[in-house]
Amino acid sequence: MQQEEITWRELLGSIIQDPQERRRLANELNINPVTLTRWVNNESSPRPHSIQRLLNALPQHRKALQDQLQSEFGSLVAESEDTLTEDLQFKIPSEFYTRVLRTRATIPQVLRFSSLCDLILQQALEQLDPNRAGIAITVVRCMPPTADKKIRSLRESLGRGTPPWESNLDQQAILLGAESLAGNVVSLGRLIANQNLSEKQSLSPGYHGQYEESAAAAPIMLEGKVSGCLLVSSTQTDYFHQPRQSLIESYADLVALAFEAGDFYDTAQIELGLVPFQDVQKLYLSGFRQRLSETMIKAAKNGHPLSIFEAEQIVWQKFEAELLGLPHAKDGI
Amino acid sequence: MTKPEEQAKSGNVYISDPESGAEMVRLIDQDRLVTNGMGGLFPERSNDFSGIQRVLDGACGPGGWALEIAFTHPEIEVVGFDISQAMIDYANAQARVQGLENASFRVMNLLKPLDFPDNSFDLTNVRFVNFLPATTWPQFVRELARVTRPGGYIRLTESEWWYYSTSPALETLNSLVIKAIQVQGGFSQTGRFTGILPLLGNLLRQVGCVNIKLVSHVIDFSYGSAAYEGFRRDASVVFKLFQPFITRMQVATQSELDDLYNQMILEMLQEDFLGLMLPLTAVGEKA
Numbered sequence: 001m002q003q004e005e006i007t008w009r010e011l012l013g014s015i016i017q018d019p020q021e022r023r024r025l026a027n028e029l030n031i032n033p034v035t036l037t038r039w040v041n042n043e044s045s046p047r048p049h050s051i052q053r054l055l056n057a058l059p060q061h062r063k064a065l066q067d068q069l070q071s072e073f074g075s076l077v078a079e080s081e082d083t084l085t086e087d088l089q090f091k092i093p094s095e096f097y098t099r100v101l102r103t104r105a106t107i108p109q110v111l112r113f114s115s116l117c118d119l120i121l122q123q124a125l126e127q128l129d130p131n132r133a134g135i136a137i138t139v140v141r142c143m144p145p146t147a148d149k150k151i152r153s154l155r156e157s158l159g160r161g162t163p164p165w166e167s168n169l170d171q172q173a174i175l176l177g178a179e180s181l182a183g184n185v186v187s188l189g190r191l192i193a194n195q196n197l198s199e200k201q202s203l204s205p206g207y208h209g210q211y212e213e214s215a216a217a218a219p220i221m222l223e224g225k226v227s228g229c230l231l232v233s234s235t236q237t238d239y240f241h242q243p244r245q246s247l248i249e250s251y252a253d254l255v256a257l258a259f260e261a262g263d264f265y266d267t268a269q270i271e272l273g274l275v276p277f278q279d280v281q282k283l284y285l286s287g288f289r290q291r292l293s294e295t296m297i298k299a300a301k302n303g304h305p306l307s308i309f310e311a312e313q314i315v316w317q318k319f320e321a322e323l324l325g326l327p328h329a330k331d332g333i
Numbered sequence: 334m335t336k337p338e339e340q341a342k343s344g345n346v347y348i349s350d351p352e353s354g355a356e357m358v359r360l361i362d363q364d365r366l367v368t369n370g371m372g373g374l375f376p377e378r379s380n381d382f383s384g385i386q387r388v389l390d391g392a393c394g395p396g397g398w399a400l401e402i403a404f405t406h407p408e409i410e411v412v413g414f415d416i417s418q419a420m421i422d423y424a425n426a427q428a429r430v431q432g433l434e435n436a437s438f439r440v441m442n443l444l445k446p447l448d449f450p451d452n453s454f455d456l457t458n459v460r461f462v463n464f465l466p467a468t469t470w471p472q473f474v475r476e477l478a479r480v481t482r483p484g485g486y487i488r489l490t491e492s493e494w495w496y497y498s499t500s501p502a503l504e505t506l507n508s509l510v511i512k513a514i515q516v517q518g519g520f521s522q523t524g525r526f527t528g529i530l531p532l533l534g535n536l537l538r539q540v541g542c543v544n545i546k547l548v549s550h551v552i553d554f555s556y557g558s559a560a561y562e563g564f565r566r567d568a569s570v571v572f573k574l575f576q577p578f579i580t581r582m583q584v585a586t587q588s589e590l591d592d593l594y595n596q597m598i599l600e601m602l603q604e605d606f607l608g609l610m611l612p613l614t615a616v617g618e619k620a
Binding site for chain 2: 030052053089093095096098099100102103106107108110111114115118119122123126127130132166167168170171289290292293296297300305308
């Protein structure tokens with residue numbers, strides 16, 4: 001006897017038996033949890049945009065749900081509609097490419113890196129987390145080569161988040177090394193996703209930072225050389241399905257426009273060390289602003305004023321030298 | 334090239350080029366900073382949107398305030414408009430990728446008759462347009478009143494331009510922008526203040542609003558505060574992007590601005606840096 005196919009309402013019912021999952025879905029769909037129960041009990045049906053959000057919120061059940069929803073709602077989840085939605089959700093809008101290129105063409109040099117990265121990250125936040133389940137996106141860049149012309153660490157350069165993360169993550173920046181997901185990605189020059197950071201035997205090393213359940217990173221590249229990576233963390237496990245991974249790669253390609261040609265390095269130069277844990281780094285970094293202003297004042301007094309970006313780079317190099325036990329970096333002043 | 338006074342009269346509220354993207358991203362950040370700092374989207378009504386079905390955001394820039402309402406209140410229809418095509422393209426793209434079917438954006442000039450029927454919105458909102466010439470304000474507030482339904486709200490938010498701080502360089506840069514706005518035709522009598530704040534309530538009264546409330550907000554962006562990093566960054570962008578405007582108005586030379594800018598960056602990095610922004614909202618009900 002052929003087994004009767006489970007309906008989408010039954011499937012949803014089994015999923016929301018887990019109260020946490022019920023809450024998560026309600027949050028992602030921006031609806032009251034009772035509404036989910038009503039759908040399960042066939043007391044009401046989702047609106048078209050809720051259908052799409054439901055499919056996106058349950059990537060592991062997408063196929064089964066889609067078939068069922070299709071048979072019940074027909075054109076509301078028609079293939080063409082779905083493809084269009086998928087295009088909108090996981091492809092960067094052409095208007096945005098225009099905006100980035102226009103900005104790059106006109107922006108003062110001193111603002112180029114920070115404003116372009118900011119522009120791109122704001123867009124990426126909205127597109128990668130439309131339901132505001134919580135993500136953090138960080139531009140991670142290679143530290144300049146040390147005396148032996150090797151890249152020994154990476155630094156988190158500019159970060160933006162949606163709750164529970166803060167919107168501006170710049171003050172949380174730390175160095176990352178070979179032990180990190182970002183380090184792995186930069187060394188290998190390809191995207192890596194870690195879908196469950198709680199698993200001890202996770203496929204790739206990564207920081208299991210506050211709120212972070214899964215993470216993906218894509219290298220920032222030009223002509224086969226690498227300048228860093230775009231690191232994305234999510235509060236959800238299994239968040240980075242293939243369309244999202246492709247979207248992250250597209251954003252990493254865009255972020256490459258914010259870098260100077262000299263910021264890209266041959267992968268043979270990447271020999272990352274192991275950097276201390278975040279807690280240890282925070283102790284070192286507590287005086288960062290003070291050291292930054294001292295560096296700028298000293299440079300100005302010597303008649304070679306530095307931009308804040310240049311001064312930051314020098315202070316980070318000093319931290320790197322201290323943390324990795326490298327020969328002390330020249331202060332460059 | 335457009336003369337400053339012609340630009341202002343045309344309704345272009347942007348001091349720097351809105352098509353460039355740098356101003357856009359600054360406004361996106363600023364919007365978030367200010368909305369959070371003021372306590373939400375409509376703090377004068379405890380963020381209560383009951384009874385509100387259609388919202389209009391005038392001179393909406395990249396649409397942050399409007400998009401946030403559309404996201405948090407799917408039942409509300411939100412319309413934004415701005416004179417910049419680039420800002421509107423961006424806002425519409427944002428609405429699309431976020432699946433916000435209840436948000437839409439159009440190119441429109443705040444200083445021209447608005448292309449909306451009478452009494453068609455429950456809440457109309459305009460903020461941070463103090464660059465507009467003083468003579469234009471009564472007319473556009475009248476237009477906002479026309480498209481607001483009786484019993485609906487008109488909400489105007491402005492700030493003195495815009496930092497109170499312990500940084501002398503920041504204070505000087507501030508004063509230069511205000512002087513430049515005065516040259517362009519702002520409310521200021523002396524060049525010390527933009528002069529708009531005392532007038533907000535009266536502008537609403539003149540178009541027949543009742544139950545007018547003036548609500549001030551305090552945003553602390555002192556060193557170590559939650560808003561510090563965002564405002565420090567905003568200052569580093571805004572006082573770079575606005576330099577052409579200041580030199581065009583002939584209130585400072587490029588060399589003076591370069592020195593002040595570098596000094597401001599340094600002073601805002603100090604651990605004893607203190608700063609406040611004090612936006613004022615005037616909200617009234619159309620009689």
